[in-house]
Amino acid sequence: MSTVDIDTPLPRVRTDLRPxxxxxxxxxxxxxxxxxxxxxxxxxxxxxxxxxIIFIVASGMTxxxxxxxxxxxxxxxxxxxxxxxxxxxxxxxxxxxxxxSLWMNLAAVLPAMIVGMLVAGAVGLAFERVIVRPVYGxxxxxxxITMGGMIIGEEIIKMIWGPxxxxxxxxxxxxxxxxxxDAAIEKFRIVALVVGVxxxxxxxxxxxRTKLGLLIRxxxxxxxxxxxxxxxxxxxxxxxxxxxxxxxxxxxxxxxMYQ
Amino acid sequence: MSPPLLLELQGVQTHIGAYHILHxxxxxxxxxxxxxxxxxxxxxxxxxxxxxxxLWRASQGQVTFDGTPIGGPGTRKSPPDMARxxxxxxxxxxxxxxxxxxxxxxxxxxxxxxxxxxxxxxRLEWIFGFFPALKKFWLHPAGKLSGGQKQMLxxxxxxxxxRRLLLIDEPSKGLAPAIIQNMIDAFIELKQASTTILLVExxxxxxxxxxxxxxxxDNGRVVHAGGMHELADDDALxxxxxxxxxxxxx
Numbered sequence: 001m002s003t004v005d006i007d008t009p010l011p012r013v014r015t016d017l018r019p020x021x022x023x024x025x026x027x028x029x030x031x032x033x034x035x036x037x038x039x040x041x042x043x044x045x046x047x048x049x050x051x052x053i054i055f056i057v058a059s060g061m062t063x064x065x066x067x068x069x070x071x072x073x074x075x076x077x078x079x080x081x082x083x084x085x086x087x088x089x090x091x092x093x094x095x096x097x098x099x100x101s102l103w104m105n106l107a108a109v110l111p112a113m114i115v116g117m118l119v120a121g122a123v124g125l126a127f128e129r130v131i132v133r134p135v136y137g138x139x140x141x142x143x144x145i146t147m148g149g150m151i152i153g154e155e156i157i158k159m160i161w162g163p164x165x166x167x168x169x170x171x172x173x174x175x176x177x178x179x180x181x182d183a184a185i186e187k188f189r190i191v192a193l194v195v196g197v198x199x200x201x202x203x204x205x206x207x208x209r210t211k212l213g214l215l216i217r218x219x220x221x222x223x224x225x226x227x228x229x230x231x232x233x234x235x236x237x238x239x240x241x242x243x244x245x246x247x248x249x250x251x252x253x254x255x256x257m258y259q
Numbered sequence: 260m261s262p263p264l265l266l267e268l269q270g271v272q273t274h275i276g277a278y279h280i281l282h283x284x285x286x287x288x289x290x291x292x293x294x295x296x297x298x299x300x301x302x303x304x305x306x307x308x309x310x311x312x313x314l315w316r317a318s319q320g321q322v323t324f325d326g327t328p329i330g331g332p333g334t335r336k337s338p339p340d341m342a343r344x345x346x347x348x349x350x351x352x353x354x355x356x357x358x359x360x361x362x363x364x365x366x367x368x369x370x371x372x373x374x375x376x377x378x379x380x381x382r383l384e385w386i387f388g389f390f391p392a393l394k395k396f397w398l399h400p401a402g403k404l405s406g407g408q409k410q411m412l413x414x415x416x417x418x419x420x421x422r423r424l425l426l427i428d429e430p431s432k433g434l435a436p437a438i439i440q441n442m443i444d445a446f447i448e449l450k451q452a453s454t455t456i457l458l459v460e461x462x463x464x465x466x467x468x469x470x471x472x473x474x475x476x477d478n479g480r481v482v483h484a485g486g487m488h489e490l491a492d493d494d495a496l497x498x499x500x501x502x503x504x505x506x507x508x509x
Contacts, residue, residue, distance in 0.1 A: 231370075
């Protein structure tokens with residue numbers, strides 16, 4: 001290397017817009033295929049809402065895999081826990097959910113989300129300690145044991161809530177649709193979209209603007225070096241696993257109400 | 260009077276899987292100086308540094324840092340413990356976080372700082388004095404830097420906060436002479452600031468300029484220890500220990 005090498009300007013850092021552009025391109029391609037503009041608006045918003053819920057669920061799983069190199073096939077358990085907890089909380093707040101007031105409805109959905117996330121996070125903590133920790137670095141065993149853990153979890157859910165399907169009715173003011181021009185927009189899909197955007201914004205802020213996010217990004221690249229710099233990556237692992245479980249729980253709450 | 264020891268290894272043995280790499284390393288690192296760890300490829304130098312850092316477990320023997328046992332059966336501490344005791348490690352592959360910027364790499368190494376605003380600016384400027392490329396490319400992804408610039412960043416990360424002991428593995432590997440001289444200047448200034456450095460190096464000219472003490476390893480053991488100038492002045496000793504003579508490396 002020479003001095004010239006040092007002075008050579010590096011390419012400017014670019015923001016990767018490809019994921020956003022891909023969504024826009026797909027939506028644009030779908031327009032002539034759908035034919036009707038109002039139907040296209042309805043379907044696009046419905047697709048975005050569903051995509052956001054899947055994003056919320058998958059982001060936790062991606063973090064767990066990226067940082068911890070853990071293939072968690074039991075992630076679905078946390079989604080189920082979120083949905084069941086939401087059913088329990090909302091059934092206990094029937095007066096609030098059956099009210100026509102949007103604010104009372106949202107005031108009922110919020111604790112359902114919080115409880116769903118907290119319980120999913122607590123189960124995630126136990127799951128990491130008991131099931132995942134003994135198999136770090138062993139992918140095949142991770143697949144087998146996390147699937148086993150999910151089956152056990154499902155059976156425990158049946159013991160608590162019973163094997164029958166539970167209904168998770170939407171709060172009164174979030175049911176139905178409103179018209180935007182000729183396009184019918186389901187109200188809850190807007191809620192799911194807003195929650196998804198908030199989670200996305202929060203994750204981007206955490207990962208790009210905080211030291212904790214820096215540690216997570218560095219840990220994904222080189223765990224050993226992060227430890228050598230003085231950070232206990234084990235604690236970070238547990239925190240990320242719990243956060244991933246909580247996000248799955250939140251996704252479960254939204255998915256349960258979406259159905 | 261000889262300076263007090265900061266780091267001592269006594270009979271350290273390390274296994275990596277089925278391989279027995281260190282066969283009883285005895286090494287003394289005095290305070291406030293540069294101890295060079297030399298030896299042919301495969302002699303066990305990198306394994307010695309990684310064992311000290313706690314990245315690999317010593318199956319036998321004892322590692323003592325400032326009188327405190329830090330490695331060996333029953334006394335092993337983890338790498339974060341070592342870092343918190345003031346030991347910094349620069350691995351042979353530099354350990355740069357390629358997806359993070361230069362600033363973010365430095366910020367991670369400064370454990371006390373929560374954001375770049377809280378970095379010690381005087382120390383940062385001192386580092387930029389040695390490695391101006393880091394200032395120039397402060398906001399660029401570290402993965403885009405050249406090999407030499409990455410090595411500068413790796414060393415800068417190790418010294419962004421005052422450390423008691425630096426473990427550095429082959430800092431001159433693949434670098435141009437001008438950059439190597441910057442490295443040498445940096446290490447000499449660090450030495451003058453009473454920092455203790457254990458430095459693995461293949462470049463004997465580098466070792467001669469920086470080192471105060473030297474230990475030569477072969478086959479997982481230290482086979483020679485003494486003053487750097489004694490080895491530098493003794494061609495026959497160099498040839499017998501390292502298979503080289505200083506004259507051919509100047």
